[in-house]
Amino acid sequence: MTPANRRIALAARPRGLPVPSDFALVAEPVPVPGAGQFLVAHEVLGLAPAARLRMSDEAGSYAAPLQIGDTVYGQAVGRVVASRHPDFREGEWVMTMAGGWQDYSVTDGTKVWKIDPALAPPAVWLGALGVSGMTAWIGLREIGRPRAGETVVVSAASGAVGSCAAQFAQAWECRVIGIAGGTDKCRYAVDSLGLAACVDYRAPDFAEQLRAACPQGVDVYFENVGGAVRETVWPLLNQGGRVVVCGLISEYNRQGAPEPGPAWSDVLAKRLCVQGFILSDRVHRQAEFVAEAGELYRRGRLRFREDASFGLEQAPAAFIAMLQGRNLGKSVVHLTEPRKT
Amino acid sequence: MTPANRRIALAARPRGLPVPSDFALVAEPVPVPGAGQFLVAHEVLGLAPAARLRMSDEAGSYAAPLQIGDTVYGQAVGRVVASRHPDFREGEWVMTMAGGWQDYSVTDGTKVWKIDPALAPPAVWLGALGVSGMTAWIGLREIGRPRAGETVVVSAASGAVGSCAAQFAQAWECRVIGIAGGTDKCRYAVDSLGLAACVDYRAPDFAEQLRAACPQGVDVYFENVGGAVRETVWPLLNQGGRVVVCGLISEYNRQGAPEPGPAWSDVLAKRLCVQGFILSDRVHRQAEFVAEAGELYRRGRLRFREDASFGLEQAPAAFIAMLQGRNLGKSVVHLTEPRKT
Numbered sequence: 001m002t003p004a005n006r007r008i009a010l011a012a013r014p015r016g017l018p019v020p021s022d023f024a025l026v027a028e029p030v031p032v033p034g035a036g037q038f039l040v041a042h043e044v045l046g047l048a049p050a051a052r053l054r055m056s057d058e059a060g061s062y063a064a065p066l067q068i069g070d071t072v073y074g075q076a077v078g079r080v081v082a083s084r085h086p087d088f089r090e091g092e093w094v095m096t097m098a099g100g101w102q103d104y105s106v107t108d109g110t111k112v113w114k115i116d117p118a119l120a121p122p123a124v125w126l127g128a129l130g131v132s133g134m135t136a137w138i139g140l141r142e143i144g145r146p147r148a149g150e151t152v153v154v155s156a157a158s159g160a161v162g163s164c165a166a167q168f169a170q171a172w173e174c175r176v177i178g179i180a181g182g183t184d185k186c187r188y189a190v191d192s193l194g195l196a197a198c199v200d201y202r203a204p205d206f207a208e209q210l211r212a213a214c215p216q217g218v219d220v221y222f223e224n225v226g227g228a229v230r231e232t233v234w235p236l237l238n239q240g241g242r243v244v245v246c247g248l249i250s251e252y253n254r255q256g257a258p259e260p261g262p263a264w265s266d267v268l269a270k271r272l273c274v275q276g277f278i279l280s281d282r283v284h285r286q287a288e289f290v291a292e293a294g295e296l297y298r299r300g301r302l303r304f305r306e307d308a309s310f311g312l313e314q315a316p317a318a319f320i321a322m323l324q325g326r327n328l329g330k331s332v333v334h335l336t337e338p339r340k341t
Numbered sequence: 342m343t344p345a346n347r348r349i350a351l352a353a354r355p356r357g358l359p360v361p362s363d364f365a366l367v368a369e370p371v372p373v374p375g376a377g378q379f380l381v382a383h384e385v386l387g388l389a390p391a392a393r394l395r396m397s398d399e400a401g402s403y404a405a406p407l408q409i410g411d412t413v414y415g416q417a418v419g420r421v422v423a424s425r426h427p428d429f430r431e432g433e434w435v436m437t438m439a440g441g442w443q444d445y446s447v448t449d450g451t452k453v454w455k456i457d458p459a460l461a462p463p464a465v466w467l468g469a470l471g472v473s474g475m476t477a478w479i480g481l482r483e484i485g486r487p488r489a490g491e492t493v494v495v496s497a498a499s500g501a502v503g504s505c506a507a508q509f510a511q512a513w514e515c516r517v518i519g520i521a522g523g524t525d526k527c528r529y530a531v532d533s534l535g536l537a538a539c540v541d542y543r544a545p546d547f548a549e550q551l552r553a554a555c556p557q558g559v560d561v562y563f564e565n566v567g568g569a570v571r572e573t574v575w576p577l578l579n580q581g582g583r584v585v586v587c588g589l590i591s592e593y594n595r596q597g598a599p600e601p602g603p604a605w606s607d608v609l610a611k612r613l614c615v616q617g618f619i620l621s622d623r624v625h626r627q628a629e630f631v632a633e634a635g636e637l638y639r640r641g642r643l644r645f646r647e648d649a650s651f652g653l654e655q656a657p658a659a660f661i662a663m664l665q666g667r668n669l670g671k672s673v674v675h676l677t678e679p680r681k682t
Contacts, residue, residue: 053610226605240622245608264567267586268617269394275616276609281581 005030007102008315014055017323022055023072023316031106038083040096040105040112045312046075046126047319047331048160049249071100072315075131077115077122080094085109093117095125097280101315103335113286119294120304127160127330128297128304131279134289136164138282139222139244142170143275146242148173148194150219153210153236155229157198158185159244160304160330164293166195167302174220177213179229181325188328193303205231217241221311225249237270245276251325305329346371348412348443349656354430355396358664363396364413364657379424381437381446381453384549386653387416387467388660388672389501412441413458413656418456418463426450434458435468438621442656444676447665450545454627460635461645464635468671469638469645470500475630476620477505479562481513482583483623484616489514490656491560494551496570498539499646501671502587505634506563507536508643515561518554519572522666529669548573566590575604578611586617590664646670 004027011024016323033039050063054073057065066073076099080092088094088109097111115125127133146152152169156162157178166189169176178189178198189198197213199206210232217238226248237243266272296302307327309318315333322331345368347453352365374380391404395414398406407414417440421433429435429450438452456466468474487493497503498519507530510517519530519539528537538554540547551573558579564571567589578584607613637643648668650659656674663672 209350230605245605248605248609264571264586264589267615268589268619271617271619271622273613273614273616274608276612278609278612 003030004028005104006098007100007104007310008312009069009071010055010066011068013057013068018052018055018316018320020316020320022033025313030104033082033084033106035084037106037108038080038085038088040078040094040099041081041109042076042078042099042105043127043334043336044077044123045099045101045315045333045335046077046123046130046132046160047315047322047333048074048131049247049323051319052323053163060137064112066093068168068275070317071102073098073124074101075099076102076105077125077130086112088112092127093122095130097131101268101312101333103312111280113290116294120297123306123308123330123332123334124297124304126332127262127306128164128302129290129293132160132330133293133302134282135246135284136222137289137293138279138285139246139277140165140168140220142230142282143244143273143277144169144220144222144242146172146174146220149175149213150271151177151216151238152220152222153177153179153233154215154222154224155179155201155233156224156247156249157189157193157195158328159224162222162224163189163193163305163329165244165246167191167296168293169220169222170194171301175216175217175286177210179210179212179233185328192305201229201232220244222246223248234266237266237272239270241270241272243272243274245274249285254262307331309333311335344371345369346443346445347625347653348441349653350410350412351396351407352409354398354409355393359393359396359657359661361657361661366654371445374423374425374447376425378447378449379421379426379429381417381419381435381440381448382422383417383419383440383444383446384675384677385418385464385467386440386442386656386674386676387472387501388663388674389415389472390588390664392660393664412443413660414439415442416440416467417443417446418466418471419675429453429455434463436471438472438624440625442653444653444672452621452624454631457635460521464647464671464673465638465645465676466672469505469643470631470634471621473501473671474505474634474643474673475623475627476587477502477563478509478630478634479620479623479626480587480618481506481509482563484585484614484618485510485561485563485583487513487515487561490516492516492518492555492557492579493561493563494518494520494555494559494574495563495565496520496542496574497565497588497590498530498534498536499669500565501680503563503565504534504646504670505589505643506585507534508637509634510561510563510662511535512637512642516557518551519549520566520574526669529646533646542570542573560674561585563587564589570605575607578607578613580611582611582613584613584615586615636641648672652676 099105152174154166186198199209218236224247308328376650440446493515495507527539559577648670
């Protein structure tokens, strides 16, 4: 009997925050790799806010929108179980950026990384040593370029990307201030990640707390959130400040006119650099990233926390919770027995 | 009898567009250089929109605001007439960035360039080979970074900075599209500067004309203007586009809330780089700039047009005309007999 490939398909385009009925669980035969392809059996899926962007069909997204019925986009870690590709052998562990929310995927190796489960458990390759960590690293290395002693503010600081950005900046000897929602996340950022401070954006005196935490102003703002959080950081930016536009989670569910950007007069007057980026343009630096991040991970200076769900059918609920900020750490879905991470 | 130093002082802070009564002509004794200083007798003054920024006392400008009674800020070219500085001798020609609207200035040599009147007449050292040209060159070299074949759009393309930006981009084999106000300026940009096209932003079908002139989209936007012109360019920006925020002349007279910036979702989705800069941070590259720009000037590939007034007392009127866009080329004020440029 042929095993089934279960997958989560987009059933309807969400309006605002997705709801469970926007998704459908579908079972189909497991695909068969063609020449130059291989089949990956997924073990863990990574959920990322950017998947929300592909669920809309608005122009201007950086990714082609999903069609109704398509498998939801996402990263997966798994093992090669059948291969007609010369560079990938059965049994090898990989992270595939476009694996999708499903049990199996076929790929020609594009945007697939081999991973080393001896260095870190599979889920870590979806987070600190995967797309989340590399997104943080590219944004800081290429745009933020923080120098030792500078003040770096990271929004969504307890999240998958933010926690890595904060820890890289700390490894580079910056003063790192986090922003997160709620006392648990802030405590995690300070106690576990070792940030200089983490400010709760839900606090009534958020702006005052942030200003007090940044007495030298802000040299780099790593933007994961957008909206009101950005407005609060903006006046604190120093001359020559860099704004790494990595994500805008507060705006992904937005409908109607786009959020207006920074005052242009500030861009000129403060010589700001405001720059967006997308990891998929920069994957050629993956080996360099893993060398640095892997060493930090090994030394305990790149901590990773997963917010785990179990079972493919839990992916939509976990995704919705993540968009609401109810996760702590990288949202992942284990498809097989949970592994110790 | 001691000769007088006549200077134009700020008499009142302009509200919106300056008016003549915001300025006062004052006569005082010529200052005497102290140890390590020298005295420059100005021959030509350069007028620049950025001077308007210093006339306001709002926070957020990149320069300290003038106080009432201060000499209006501006560049000047002249000769050293008395020196107690080891590196500057009497008779040498210089461009002094902070000379101001006056007959003489004393300086310690900070932001003073020696100029070569054999290469180009004095006024050119206020324009194509001076602050205007170097502003264009830094903005393109460091932020725009256009590659051969890319489309570069320059607003205020017939102006002092814009005309240089357009010509540098052409020398680097880009396709350059200008934006200017009125048919005379557009014709000058095409016929004299050799741009591929120049679109009149006052035309009722400006947006359609601009789109038609940029069939490959826009890779670099050199922003001198702000406001509605920027809004029209914005949707044409390509993925990975760079926006050089050099000036925002349409906003300098603005009162009230600052102009909102670009949609953040575009910054992320198109991986845009939006960056402001100020020449005074980059003056260490002056020799490199003059080597390249001087060679282009010598070969007739960096054309310069001055919009000349004569007599210090004409500076306020010429400045107001420039802010209204009634100049064509670099606005300069000759304090002595006009020289052939």
